[in-house]
Each structure stands twice: as C-alpha cells, then as structure tokens.
Amino acid sequence: MDEKAFRQFFKEKSVFKSASSLDMSYVPDKLYCREEAIKNLVFNFRRILEEDFSSINVLILGKGGVGKTCTARYFGRNFRTIALEKDVSVFIEYYNCINFRSKSKIIRELLAKYTHGSGRGFSDDEALKLILKQLIREKGYMLLIIDEVHLLRSDEILAFLDIAETYGHQNAKLSIILISRNRDWMTVETERILSRLNEKIKLKPYNYEESKQILEYRSELAFKEYVIDDDILNMVSQIVADHENMRHGIEILRKSGLYTDRENLDSISADIIRAASNDVYPTFRGEIVDQLNDQELLALFGIARSLINKDEPFTLVDDAFEEYQIISETYSVEPHVKMSFRKYIRTLNQLKIIASKTVRIEEAERGRHLEITLLDIPALKLEEFLIEIFNKKFS
Ligand SMILES: Nc1ncnc2c1ncn2[C@@H]1O[C@H](COP(=O)(O)OP(=O)(O)OP(=O)(O)O)[C@@H](O)[C@H]1O
Numbered sequence: 275m276d277e278k279a280f281r282q283f284f285k286e287k288s289v290f291k292s293a294s295s296l297d298m299s300y301v302p303d304k305l306y307c308r309e310e311a312i313k314n315l316v317f318n319f320r321r322i323l324e325e326d327f328s329s330i331n332v333l334i335l336g337k338g339g340v341g342k343t344c345t346a347r348y349f350g351r352n353f354r355t356i357a358l359e360k361d362v363s364v365f366i367e368y369y370n371c372i373n374f375r376s377k378s379k380i381i382r383e384l385l386a387k388y389t390h391g392s393g394r395g396f397s398d399d400e401a402l403k404l405i406l407k408q409l410i411r412e413k414g415y416m417l418l419i420i421d422e423v424h425l426l427r428s429d430e431i432l433a434f435l436d437i438a439e440t441y442g443h444q445n446a447k448l449s450i451i452l453i454s455r456n457r458d459w460m461t462v463e464t465e466r467i468l469s470r471l472n473e474k475i476k477l478k479p480y481n482y483e484e485s486k487q488i489l490e491y492r493s494e495l496a497f498k499e500y501v502i503d504d505d506i507l508n509m510v511s512q513i514v515a516d517h518e519n520m521r522h523g524i525e526i527l528r529k530s531g532l533y534t535d536r537e538n539l540d541s542i543s544a545d546i547i548r549a550a551s552n553d554v555y556p557t558f559r560g561e562i563v564d565q566l567n568d569q570e571l572l573a574l575f576g577i578a579r580s581l582i583n584k585d586e587p588f589t590l591v592d593d594a595f596e597e598y599q600i601i602s603e604t605y606s607v608e609p610h611v612k613m614s615f616r617k618y619i620r621t622l623n624q625l626k627i628i629a630s631k632t633v634r635i636e637e638a639e640r641g642r643h644l645e646i647t648l649l650d651i652p653a654l655k656l657e658e659f660l661i662e663i664f665n666k667k668f669s
C-alpha cells in the first residue's frame with residue numbers, strides 16, 4: 275500500500291458523528307433514568323458545601339452494566355460545578371481498584387498529585403496526613419470515588435471510611451463514594467464497614483423503556499442522522515433489557531457502527547445488530563484484561579490455549595503452565611517458575627477473569643488438583659482478544 279491509498283481510507287465516509295462517545299470511559303452530559311440515585315447522592319453530599327466539618331461515606335451497589343460508574347462520575351462532575359458556584363473547590367478523584375490494587379497505591383497516587391512528591395518513603399498514615407493538610411491549605415474538599423472496591427481488603431476499605439474519625443473531622447475535608455457489584459461486595463462487607471456508611475444506594479437494571487431512552491440518546495450522540503432507525507433501537511433495547519446490562523447495548527452500537535463503516539454502508543441493519551450482538555460478551559470486561567501485566571497476560575493466554583487444546587470446560591494448572599511456557603518463549607519472554615504462575619492464577623481469579631477451584635481426586639498423587647475455567651467468554655474468543663493485545667505489545 276502506498277501513502278495515497280492509506281490517506282484515502284481517512285476520507286471514506288463514516289456513520290459516526292462521535293465514535294469516542296461510545297468508549298467505556300466516556301461519561302455523557304445527560305444521565306437518563308437515574309434521577310432517584312442522583313437525588314439521593316445530592317441529599318447526602320450537599321451539606322459538605324454548607325457545613326465545615328462533615329465527611330460522608332456512600333456505597334453504590336448493583337449488577338454489572340447498570341450504570342454505577344457512569345452515575346458516580348456524572349454526579350462528581352456536576353457536583354464540582356455546583357460547588358464552584360458556591361465558591362467551594364471540590365476535587366473529584368476517581369480510582370478504579372483494577373488499576374490500583376491496594377490502599378497504599380491509591381494514597382501514593384494522591385500524594386504525588388497533591389504534593390508533587392514521589393510519595394516514596396512515607397507510610398500510608400504520614401502520606402494521608404500530608405494530603406489532608408494540603409486540602410486545608412488549598413481550601414479544597416476532596417470527593418474520593420473508589421470503584422471495584424472489593425479488590426481492596428476489608429481492613430483497607432475500613433481505613434478509608436475511618437479517615438474522618440482517625441484524623442479528626444475538622445482535619446478531614448474528604449468524603450467517599452465506594453462502588454461495587456452486589457456479589458463482589460458481599461465478599462468484603464463487615465459489620466464495622468456497614469456502620470461507617472451513611473448510605474447504600476442500590477441500582478436496579480434498566481427495563482425496556484429505560485433502555486430505549488438511554489440508547490436513543492447515546493446513538494444520537496454517536497451517529498449521524500438516519501444511521502439507526504427506531505425499529506433497530508427497539509431491537510437493541512430488548513437485548514439490553516433481556517441481559518439487564520447496558521454495557522451490552524453500548525458495545526453493540528459501537529461494533530455495529532464499525533462494521534457498517536468497514537462495509538461502506540450508510541445505515542445499521544437488523545442483521546448487523548444480530549451479528550454484533552453475537553460478538554459481544556457483556557459480562558466480559560476487556561478493559562480489565564487490557565490492564566494486566568505481561569506475566570498475567572501470558573498466564574491467561576496459557577489457560578486459553580490449554581482450554582482450546584483440551585476442548586473441555588476446564589483445564590488443570592500443570593497443563594496451563596506448559597502452554598504458558600511455550601507462549602512465553604514464542605514472545606521471547608523468560609517464563610517464570612510455577613510458584614509465580616500460581617500467583618498469577620490467583621490474581622486472575624480475584625479479578626474474576628477465571629474461576630479456579632481445588633478438587634479432590636482419588637488417583638492423583640497428592641489427592642487434589644486445581645481446576646481452571648474461564649468466566650464470561652469462550653476460550654477461542656479470548657485467544658483472539660489476547661493475540662490483538664500481544665501484537666500491540668510485542669511487535
Ligand atoms: N443512565 C445512563 N445514561 C447513559 N448511558 C448510560 C447510563 N447508564 C449506563 N450507561 C452506559 O452503559 C455502560 C455501562 O455503564 P457503567 O459502566 O456505568 O456500568 P457499571 O454498573 O459500572 O458496570 P460494571 O459493574 O460492569 O462496572 C457505559 O458505557 C455507560 O456510559
């Protein structure tokens with residue numbers, strides 16, 4: 275291909291008005307169907323604009339794809355604007371524990387941001403004190419949003435919720451929103467954590483009408499006029515309502531748009547939606563896999579390969595380890611020892627990318643072994659996804 279041909283691709287027409295508005299991290303200007311939740315958040319947090327010494331802890335709960343992240347970020351953004359009008363500067367800090375897997379990591383990051391230091395050499399406690407001092411100096415207030423909070427340990431969550439108690443209400447110009455899926459939350463909840471929460475907000479999945487309203491708005495943002503018609507939107511709304519997952523709908527819109535562009539078509543048809551829908555695994559979260567380190571990715575690749583080879587629903591650690599070693603060599607990466615490999619398996623398990631369980635068997639040497647299965651996506655699809663990532667990383 276020469277440059278001219280390459281350039282030509284950029285000139286080809288597109289159904290998108292704004293493809294990026296369908297990105298996972300995009301927070302739309304309007305939030306439909308979450309009035310109750312937003313009202314609840316406003317009523318809880320508005321007093322921090324009026325009273326000097328208040329610190330509020332709220333938890334947002336709900337299944338995957340019900341808009342927890344989107345609602346919290348929308349609230350944060352608008353709360354900040356309203357606060358500014360009242361001459362209060364609220365700093366919204368959003369951390370996803372997929373990327374920051376411990377309390378220390380989050381605090382370190384905050385310290386670096388607020389005091390411009392590296393944060394090294396400080397204990398969590400010292401670091402927090404510095405951050406809180408800085409907030410007072412700047413006459414600011416921090417709203418800390420911690421997403422996927424179940425990835426922290428219970429005592430770490432408690433420490434966050436206890437900041438006002440520990441450092442004194444007059445010193446802690448900070449409030450917290452925690453976010454978690456229902457089931458995940460159950461694994462970390464304790465009596466003491468519960469007693470520190472001012473409110474638990476539960477989000478229900480969107481029904482058909484709500485899904486339709488949201489999808490109509492999102493496709494208006496994303497696509498040019500006449501690209502997607504009402505019947506097609508009804509179809510996607512039904513899929514979203516059936517799966518109780520809005521992410522599924524957004525992903526279908528995104529994939530359908532890309533396909534339509536690739537095929538040089540003008541509008542999205544029912545067939546395109548069907549194909550896109552089959553290609554979307556709503557509970558599989560590519561963004562998590564994208565964040566894994568090289569060794570964890572290679573371990574996951576090993577698991578996928580050995581599942582494909584075996585053609586059974588589960589594989590064993592030893593088999594996956596063998597594949598992992600082969601793949602590492604293919605990508606010229608020095609494979610780690612089995613003990614490390616087991617550690618990666620534990621991480622993948624904790625991130626809910628795989629499930630693993632120890633099974634007792636009579637014939638086995640030591641009487642038990644570890645079975646591994648994939649959650650949310652077929653092994654072949656995962657392999658495709660991983661190859662894409664590896665091509666980016668190692669080419
Ligand atoms: N009320 C809404 N209006 C517009 N878009 C929405 C709304 N609710 C959800 N979405 C969109 O649906 C997708 C999924 O929402 P979100 O990521 O907030 O779900 P979640 O509850 O955090 O799911 P998970 O537990 O999997 O993280 C996002 O692309 C989000 O922008």
Ligand SMILES: [Mg+2]
Nearest residue numbers: 342343344421
């Ligand atoms: Mg989320």
